Amino acid sequence: MLALQDVTKKYGNQVALDEVNINIKEGEIVGLVGPNGSGKTTLMKILNGLIVNYEGEVVRNESIGALIESPKYFEHKSGLYNLKYFNDLFGTKQDVGKLLEQLNMDHYKKKSVKKYSMGMKQRLGIALALTAQPEYLILDEPTNGMDPSGVREVLRYLRRIAERNNIGMLISSHILSDIESLCDKVYLIHNGKIKKEHRPLVGFAVEDKDIGKIEHILLDMQDASITDNGIVKVPKSESKKVSQLFNEHGIEIKQIEEKSVSLEEMYFDMVEEDYK
Amino acid sequence: MTFGNLLKLEVGKVFKNIYMYILLLLAMVFGSGIIISINLYNGPFDSKNVIGVYATLSLLFLIIICVKNVLIDFHYKTYYFYFTTAKKRIHYFFVRLIMNGIVAVLFAGGGAILLIINQIVNHQIFELENIFLLIAEYAIFTTFFTCIFLFVTLFYRNVINLLILFMAIYLILPSMFGILLRIPNLPAWVEKGIKIIPFYSVPTYVPTVDLSILQIVTVLLFILLMSFYIVYKIPKVDY
Numbered sequence: 001m002l003a004l005q006d007v008t009k010k011y012g013n014q015v016a017l018d019e020v021n022i023n024i025k026e027g028e029i030v031g032l033v034g035p036n037g038s039g040k041t042t043l044m045k046i047l048n049g050l051i052v053n054y055e056g057e058v059v060r061n062e063s064i065g066a067l068i069e070s071p072k073y074f075e076h077k078s079g080l081y082n083l084k085y086f087n088d089l090f091g092t093k094q095d096v097g098k099l100l101e102q103l104n105m106d107h108y109k110k111k112s113v114k115k116y117s118m119g120m121k122q123r124l125g126i127a128l129a130l131t132a133q134p135e136y137l138i139l140d141e142p143t144n145g146m147d148p149s150g151v152r153e154v155l156r157y158l159r160r161i162a163e164r165n166n167i168g169m170l171i172s173s174h175i176l177s178d179i180e181s182l183c184d185k186v187y188l189i190h191n192g193k194i195k196k197e198h199r200p201l202v203g204f205a206v207e208d209k210d211i212g213k214i215e216h217i218l219l220d221m222q223d224a225s226i227t228d229n230g231i232v233k234v235p236k237s238e239s240k241k242v243s244q245l246f247n248e249h250g251i252e253i254k255q256i257e258e259k260s261v262s263l264e265e266m267y268f269d270m271v272e273e274d275y276k
Numbered sequence: 277m278t279f280g281n282l283l284k285l286e287v288g289k290v291f292k293n294i295y296m297y298i299l300l301l302l303a304m305v306f307g308s309g310i311i312i313s314i315n316l317y318n319g320p321f322d323s324k325n326v327i328g329v330y331a332t333l334s335l336l337f338l339i340i341i342c343v344k345n346v347l348i349d350f351h352y353k354t355y356y357f358y359f360t361t362a363k364k365r366i367h368y369f370f371v372r373l374i375m376n377g378i379v380a381v382l383f384a385g386g387g388a389i390l391l392i393i394n395q396i397v398n399h400q401i402f403e404l405e406n407i408f409l410l411i412a413e414y415a416i417f418t419t420f421f422t423c424i425f426l427f428v429t430l431f432y433r434n435v436i437n438l439l440i441l442f443m444a445i446y447l448i449l450p451s452m453f454g455i456l457l458r459i460p461n462l463p464a465w466v467e468k469g470i471k472i473i474p475f476y477s478v479p480t481y482v483p484t485v486d487l488s489i490l491q492i493v494t495v496l497l498f499i500l501l502m503s504f505y506i507v508y509k510i511p512k513v514d515y
Contacts, residue, residue, distance in 0.1 A: 049360035050515040066356065074352055086357060091281050128357075 001025055002047060002064070002136045002168060007056035009042055009192075016042045018192040019056070024136065027166040028237060029159065031183035033176060033263070035271055039192040040172045044068050044138050047170065065129030066138040070121065073113050079124050080109040083131055090132040099127050104153060118145025123154065130161070137169045143178060151175070155182050163240075180263040184237030188270050195270045199223060202239040203257035204232040210251045217245050231257070277358070279367045286375050290345075296379065299337040300386050303330050307390050314398045326394045326402075327387045327410075331483040334383045335417060336446075342376045342418055343442045346425040351435045355515060362511030369506055373422055380418035384411040410485050416495055417482045420474055421446065423502040430506065430513050450479040474498045 003023035009016045017039045024030045032040050045051040046058060048066045073082045083096040100109045103123045108116065113124065126142055142158070143151040155178060162169055173179050179186055180200055188196040201223075206214060208230050218224040221242075224234045234242045239256075246253055290296070307330025314326070349355040358368045387410050391402040425442055432438065453476035457467060470476055477491040487495070 045515070048356075050356060052362075052512060053514050064360065066360075068356060069353065073354065085285060088285055089277050089281050089357070091278060 001059055002061060002170070003057075003059040004043065004046065005057040005059070007043075007046060007054055007058065009039075009046065009051065009054040015192050017046070017054070020189075020192070020194050022170075022187055022194060023059075024168045024170050026135065026168045027162055028185065029162050029169045029171065029183045031179035031186035032170060032172040032189060033174070033179055033186060033267060034172075034189035038189045040189060041069060041140060042192075043189070044140055044170065044172065048138055061135050063132065063135040064138060065132050065134035065136070066140075067122070067125035067129045067142055068138065068140045070118075070125065070140075070144070073121070073124065073128070075114040076112055078110050078112055079105060079116070079120075079127075082113060082124065083127055086128050086131045092131060092133045094131050094133060096127075096131065099130060102157060103127050104150075119143075119147065119150050122146060123150075126154065126158075135167060137167055137171075139169065139171045141173050142171060143173060143175065151178060158182065176263045176267055184235065186263060188266060190270050196266055198263060198266055200236045200263070201233045202236050202242075203227075204234070204242065204246065204253050205255040205257065206230055206232055206246070207252055207254070213249060213251065214246075217249060218242070277364055277367070279371070282358070282367055282371050283374060286371050287378060290375050290378055293341075296341055296382070299341070300334070300383060303333040303337055303383070304386050304390060306330070306333055307387075308393065311390065311394045311397055314394070314400070326400070327390050328484065330387055330390055331485070334386060335414075335479070335483055338380060338383050338414070338418055339421060339443070339446045341379050342421050343425060343439060345375055345379075346372060346422060346429065347435050347438060347442075350429065350433050350438075359515050365510045365513075366507055369426060369503075369510055372426060373419055373503075376418040376422045377415050380414040381411055384414040387414075406485065413482045413485050413487055416487070416492065416499075417478055419499055420478050420495055423499055423506065426506055427502055430509055433515075445475065446479055449475050454480070 001023060004020050007017055007020045020039075020043060022030070022032075022043070032043065034040055042051060044066070045068060046054055047060060048064055048068060049060065050068070074085070077085075079100065080096065083099065087094050087096050097106075097109075100106055103126060105120065105123050105127070108120055113121065116124065122142055122144055123146075126139065129137055129139065137158075139158075143154055146154060158169065158171070159182060161167055171179065171183065183200065186198040186200070187194050188198060211226060211230060214226065214232055218232070218234070221234065221238060224232070224238070224242075226232050232242070243253070243256075307327060310326055310329055349358065355368075359365050384407075388407045391406065394400055395402055421442075424445060425438075428438065428441065453470050453473065456462070457470055472491055472494045474491075474495045477487060478495055481487045481491060
């Protein structure tokens, strides 16, 4: 588990983080959204061990890969050199060629990093963060500078490795739709405080006759609910498991709905509260 | 990331640095001018001056390489990969000291080669002791400045400003002490005191391989204290 417990960080008199509590479990993708200067990078740096002077408790695993503040890498060297260097540094036996291939960077691997576009550099940053074969990933605006298809591709890749390798992730982004579509849980941060914890829900439309059976199946699942019109709402992180359970019990899913309360609405409510 | 992994990679980078070899060669080419002078005009240089030009140039190049080795990770922000635990930060410090120490030995080797060439060409015999002294003083030189540079980065990390500051520490600060030494009727104890300040003694006396025992002891003590402080402080710094 990766967690901050009542963490406060001050720069002189300025409070950057104010009694922040967050946690990230293995395999869970957690989003972090907030305006510029809200404390996102400070929070990520504390989790990654770059900031060590704070109040409160940090539960951190040493096996963390991170992409924070777009590092420039060894710009005059190739992407492949950079990956091999950090692979050797971490002493991991990661297949860097495969990693580049998975991130669709195969054609650029021998080019010097300074010739990369912003989006390519971000992809390289993700690859570098993965070279240590981490149990947790911290990604600060990982899709920054990518074109829409690149964004989709990278987000899918992140979801895939989170599920396949059980990697817990903390991802910050200003693109709320990306966060909403990818994350199991989202923290909204403003002025150094976590204002809201948002758990995107998935709705399963089912036959009325199955409701009783479903109530029994989901008895132990917190945050699961059934609406009057027969929609079973479960946290996004549990949706795969629920889908499998329904399948096993022969419950027919008529429709899957991913929209719940819009993250965008929550975000603007949070920011505008300050101006009132 | 282990100490061994980091050391292997960084030392590998030192040996693969083509610019370092070019600088070394450049210093040797210019430094060999004195050997040619001795050979053609029979002096006026004595054996002690043989590597004077080489030393001046090579130490300047050494400083540039030291500055580069210290600042490169702050420039590329790659220190994010190294500074995630206290242990890694301490490893980083010692690896930088070793890296720059190796460069110093290579440059001292360049001076030794010039002395050997001089012996062959001009029959001015050098003593082996001088070679050891050369290596030791070059190593002291880089260790001292690497410590200073890393010490400063604990508090300030703007790469361009640091570049200017580091070059000023090497090029301007000793001259300022030199000006103080030229003040008429300066009390002897003040003069003696200034001459053992490492910021003055190292850049002034290492080029002529002329550090006194007292100066060497002072510098070593200074390096030791600074190393202790850096090892104590570096895990407590926010990056």
